[in-house]
Amino acid sequence: MSENDKDRPAQGGGKKKAPARPYDGPRRTARRKKLSRKQQARRQFLLSVLAGAGLLGFSLTGYYPIATYARAENRLRPPGAIDEHEFLAACIKCGQCVQVCPVEAIILADFPDGFGNGTPHIVAREQACDFSCDAVQCVLACPTGALSHHIDKKEQVRMGLAVLKRPELCLARKGLGFKGLARGEDFSGLHRYIEVDRWRPIRVADHPYDLEICDLCVRECPIKGAIRLEPLGDDPNDKRKTPVVTDKCVGCGMCEMICPTEPPAIVVVPRLKYGETTS
Amino acid sequence: MNLFVEGLRQMLGAEPRRPAKEDYTEEAKKLHAFKKTPEQRERRRRMIEEELAHKKESFAWRKWRWPTIIVINLLFVISYHFDVQLVEGALTASRVLGFHFADLNSALQVTLAFKEVLINLLIGVTTVAILWWLVGGRSFCAWTCPYHLVSEWVEILHLKLVERGWAMDIPLDRRLRSILYVAFAVLTFASGYMVYEWISPTGILSRAIIYGTWISTSFVGVLLLIELFFVRRMWCRYMCPIGLTYSFIGATSPTVVHYDLEKCLHEGECRKVCLVPHVLDVTIKGRATRPHIDIGADCTRCAMCIEACPTGALSFRVKGLDKLL
Numbered sequence: 001m002s003e004n005d006k007d008r009p010a011q012g013g014g015k016k017k018a019p020a021r022p023y024d025g026p027r028r029t030a031r032r033k034k035l036s037r038k039q040q041a042r043r044q045f046l047l048s049v050l051a052g053a054g055l056l057g058f059s060l061t062g063y064y065p066i067a068t069y070a071r072a073e074n075r076l077r078p079p080g081a082i083d084e085h086e087f088l089a090a091c092i093k094c095g096q097c098v099q100v101c102p103v104e105a106i107i108l109a110d111f112p113d114g115f116g117n118g119t120p121h122i123v124a125r126e127q128a129c130d131f132s133c134d135a136v137q138c139v140l141a142c143p144t145g146a147l148s149h150h151i152d153k154k155e156q157v158r159m160g161l162a163v164l165k166r167p168e169l170c171l172a173r174k175g176l177g178f179k180g181l182a183r184g185e186d187f188s189g190l191h192r193y194i195e196v197d198r199w200r201p202i203r204v205a206d207h208p209y210d211l212e213i214c215d216l217c218v219r220e221c222p223i224k225g226a227i228r229l230e231p232l233g234d235d236p237n238d239k240r241k242t243p244v245v246t247d248k249c250v251g252c253g254m255c256e257m258i259c260p261t262e263p264p265a266i267v268v269v270p271r272l273k274y275g276e277t278t279s
Numbered sequence: 280m281n282l283f284v285e286g287l288r289q290m291l292g293a294e295p296r297r298p299a300k301e302d303y304t305e306e307a308k309k310l311h312a313f314k315k316t317p318e319q320r321e322r323r324r325r326m327i328e329e330e331l332a333h334k335k336e337s338f339a340w341r342k343w344r345w346p347t348i349i350v351i352n353l354l355f356v357i358s359y360h361f362d363v364q365l366v367e368g369a370l371t372a373s374r375v376l377g378f379h380f381a382d383l384n385s386a387l388q389v390t391l392a393f394k395e396v397l398i399n400l401l402i403g404v405t406t407v408a409i410l411w412w413l414v415g416g417r418s419f420c421a422w423t424c425p426y427h428l429v430s431e432w433v434e435i436l437h438l439k440l441v442e443r444g445w446a447m448d449i450p451l452d453r454r455l456r457s458i459l460y461v462a463f464a465v466l467t468f469a470s471g472y473m474v475y476e477w478i479s480p481t482g483i484l485s486r487a488i489i490y491g492t493w494i495s496t497s498f499v500g501v502l503l504l505i506e507l508f509f510v511r512r513m514w515c516r517y518m519c520p521i522g523l524t525y526s527f528i529g530a531t532s533p534t535v536v537h538y539d540l541e542k543c544l545h546e547g548e549c550r551k552v553c554l555v556p557h558v559l560d561v562t563i564k565g566r567a568t569r570p571h572i573d574i575g576a577d578c579t580r581c582a583m584c585i586e587a588c589p590t591g592a593l594s595f596r597v598k599g600l601d602k603l604l
Contacts, residue, residue: 048452048517051510055478055518056462062477063470089392089471092385092400093482094372095490099359108486111495117477118371118486118495143372143379143399144389 062114070113075121076253076270078106079129079157080139080147084271090146093118097138097147103190103201105129106138122159124253124268129159131222131252132192132201155223160251161272162217162227164243170265171214172229175239178214181205182260189257191220204258217243217255217266224248227255247274280568283530286558286575290526292454295560302568310540310570327546330589340582344421348428355489370423370485371476372403379403383411383528384521388476391468408528414580416529420515420522421554421581425488426480426499427515433503434512446508451517453557460520480514481521512554522579530576536584537596538562538572549584549593559584562592573598 035043072084078097081087097120098106105127106120113119120138122129131154139147151157167173183189183204190201209216213229221227226249232240243255243266253268269278280302289295303311313319354366355373367374371385381403390396411419420427440446463475476482480502483495506513515522538561545564550556558575561567573596585593 044450045452047449048455051451051513051517052455052459052462055459056466059463059474059478060466062474063472066472085471086393089394089473090389090397091473092372092381092389093473093476093486094368095486096368096372096374098490099367108490108492110492111477111483111498113477115472115474115477118482118492141367143368143374143381143403144393144397145399 062117065112065114066116070109070116072271073269075109075113075116075119076124076159076251076268078120078122078138078147079131079136079154079159079250079252080142080149080151081159082146082148087146088115088119090144091119092144092146094143095120096141096143100133100137100141101129102133102137103127103130103192122253124256125264126257127189128253128257128268130191130201130220130254132190154250154252155248157250157252158273159253160268160270161274161276162245162249162251162253162255162266162268163272163278164245164265165267166261166263166265167242168265169261169263170243171261172241172243173232173265175241176214178209178211178216178260181208182216182258191254191258213239213241214260215241216258216260220254220258222252222254223250226250245274249274282568282572282575286577287530289557289560289575290523290530290577291457292452295557298566298568304569306570307540307568311565311567314564323544326590327544330544330546330548337586339586341586344581345428347422348425351423352425352485352488355485359489369482369489370425371482372400378406380407382521383408384524385473385476385482387464387524388467388473391464392471392473394468394471411525412528412532413534415532415534415578416527416576416580417522417525417578418529418534418580419525420519421579424481424521425484427579429484429499429503430506430512430515433507437507437511440507441511448511449509451510451513453517455517456519456523459518460523463520475520479521481519515554526576529578529580533598533600534580535573535596535598536578536580536582537594538567538574539592539594540567540570540572542590542592543567544590544592548587548589552583552587554579554581554583 066088077084077087082090095108095118098108105122107123109116109119109121111117136151136154136157139149139151142149164170171178181187181204185205187205189204191204191207192201193207196202196207215229218227218229225246227243227245229241230244232238232242251268251270251272256264256267259266272278280296280298285296314323355369357363358365358367365376370382372381374380379399379402381400383404386400386404389400437446441448466474478498480499483499486492487496502514510517543562545562547562549562550559553559555577558578561572582595585595
């Protein structure tokens with residue numbers, strides 16, 4: 001074995017090196033010896049089984065995200081989304097709903113969402129759905145009815161429910177007003193202010209407020225009667241008020257986006273229905 | 280041996296069969312006998328020698344095909360970002376000038392998972408099926424699929440690495456694709472989730488360039504690495520269910536690659552470049568049962584064989600068009 005030359009005890013003087021072996025092409029180890037046809041076919045078959053099983057096994061891991069961090073109550077689906085399990089089945093992952101949204105509220109999930117990869121959802125704090133399209137364009141765009149075509153008015157939508165999650169932060173509950181930009185000047189979110197421009201949403205950062213008592217969640221809510229401020233106490237001199245969400249709430253997330261506290265006092269809980277409580 | 284049935288068998292993963300004696304037409308027999316004469320052998324030997332000495336890679340079709348893939352995929356991007364509304368959506372489903380289009384495989388998955396036939400999808404699928412049937416079925420792969428394009432580029436690199444001994448080319452069993460096809464369909468139906476779509480490199484790449492969902496492309500990267508170092512064109516050859524769906528459409532398509540036995544030198548340059556070389560088994564010496572044969576269902580109409588063929592024995596043909604004109 002010429003490969004073991006250097007391991008062989010040196011003959012005739014310790015310092016003498018073994019003669020260099022002339023290069024005669026890539027060396028083959030015993031394992032790499034030509035396999036017989038039968039062996040080759042067997043190997044090919046086994047590798048194919050391995051590759052197929054590996055791919056199928058990996059594809060099934062897509063269930064983990066939708067059972068944990070990407071489950072129904074963690075993903076605010078666009079208006080009209082049918083029941084989550086059916087939504088994931090019916091959505092063809094084309095993003096046509098994304099393309100028609102005038103405030104670009106809808107974003108597509110990426111690889112970490114597993115079976116939810118490519119499905120649309122809304123991150124309300126960044127950009128809520130404010131219905132500035134007037135006619136639920138995303139529903140009309142959906143080719144499969146994953147966003148139910150039975151919906152043609154914003155009032156019929158039920159994406160989730162607004163919940164006063166951190167009442168201790170709420171400015172109205174402290175009896176405080178609000179002056180300035182709701183989300184600071186770097187905030188890129190859009191909102192259609194009917195009194196500013198009926199047809200074009202503008203940046204929230206371009207619309208300063210000066211309010212005696214903070215009622216941003218009520219003021220900017222696109223659904224009439226979905227949320228109102230009620231006095232906290234019976235004393236007429238007590239300025240403190242609390243937002244109350246009604247059964248008209250569609251869960252669009254506008255209140256969560258506009259809430260000036262950090263983190264927001266009010267949030268939208270996806271898929272929650274009126275009368276249910278969050279776990 | 281029925282060539283159509285043989286094409287379907289090969290498409291599903293069967294090895295090409297040797298035709299029986301009675302399968303040959305008189306004309307084919309005559310041609311094969313003529314090709315066996317010493318003068319003809321000598322002539323072919325000289326021609327092949329000449330060909331190999333002056334081998335030059337042709338891009339006659341790729342110079343059209345590659346831009347076609349890029350332009351189609353860019354149309355989606357431009358439509359969205361510049362709001363021109365030519366092709367809205369992604370490769371899985373879209374509206375082309377307002378008309379519903381749906382990818383056959385995506386629509387099939389939705390139907391299996393959702394267990395309801397959706398009218399819009401039916402319209403979209405019918406339109407798309409007719410369009411791809413007209414132009415060849417798996418021509419979707421070679422002329423539209425973005426993964427096919429990157430995989431093709433990786434293949435060029437892969438072949439160079441193999442030449443230097445830095446990469447292996449392990450063939451897999453072609454029946455794998457059919458088995459995966461059924462497995463994905465069953466899993467989708469049973470679970471109600473689109474089990475395949477989330478790892479579909481076609482959907483992933485299409486959405487990534489349109490919507491910027493780039494994390495998904497890490498999976499595509501892994502596939503490409505495997506193809507680069509271990510298995511040549513693994514995904515398109517042995518795995519992709521989309522390819523199989525479209526080859527069903529392509530089985531009866533009028534647009535085909537046409538083989539002319541008389542011109543063929545049988546030196547096998549076409550099979551070396553082909554993504555699905557089993558469809559070109561008729562070009563092996565003595566295999567063609569007729570002097571003119573249309574290549575089988577699994578063919579992607581990528582035209583690499585046409586580019587590789589030095590004698591013009593392979594060419595595009597639209598069945599019925601010659602009669603029409």
